[in-house]
Amino acid sequence: MARDTSVPNCLQIPGGNVDNTDIKEDRVDILNTIIRECREEVNINLQDKNLVESFELKYISLPNEKSNAYLIITKGHLKMSKKEMIEYYKEYLKYLKDNNLEIEFSNLHFINKKKAKDKLNKLKNPKRSYLEDLLEIDSNNKK
Numbered sequence: 001m002a003r004d005t006s007v008p009n010c011l012q013i014p015g016g017n018v019d020n021t022d023i024k025e026d027r028v029d030i031l032n033t034i035i036r037e038c039r040e041e042v043n044i045n046l047q048d049k050n051l052v053e054s055f056e057l058k059y060i061s062l063p064n065e066k067s068n069a070y071l072i073i074t075k076g077h078l079k080m081s082k083k084e085m086i087e088y089y090k091e092y093l094k095y096l097k098d099n100n101l102e103i104e105f106s107n108l109h110f111i112n113k114k115k116a117k118d119k120l121n122k123l124k125n126p127k128r129s130y131l132e133d134l135l136e137i138d139s140n141n142k143k
Helices: 030-042 082-098 113-122 131-140
Strands: 052-061 071-078
Touching: 030 071, 052 131, 113 131
Parallel strands: none
Antiparallel strands: 052 071
8 A cells, every 4th residue: 555545555455345336326336446446546447358368256354353344356368477467567657657546555566375374474564354265266276
């Protein structure tokens, strides 16, 4: 997370909360929330087939002693390399700065699935409570 956010320098994946645009006919459109948050935070339009190979609802974390919220986690596969994503995000950061818009992520970290937990623990930043469990579960998953 960027320095000016509610949790500066915290490690987390893009995400957020439901807002009024996500409520349609008295129902929450979770998919809209996911698409909107990803676009706002890292400028990835999950519906753009030129950028995104696929994405799916993958995990749900129920409220527990670490968090009082339901977490719905989506996993996507981009059609760009790590290097391309870094450049893409740098351009987005420039756009946000040039237009005096909120920057939520000051930089991106790329973690090898096989070494996810070790890599995460080497980073000194504070971490969202779900992150370690998520990376461990996902690193054990073949997909």
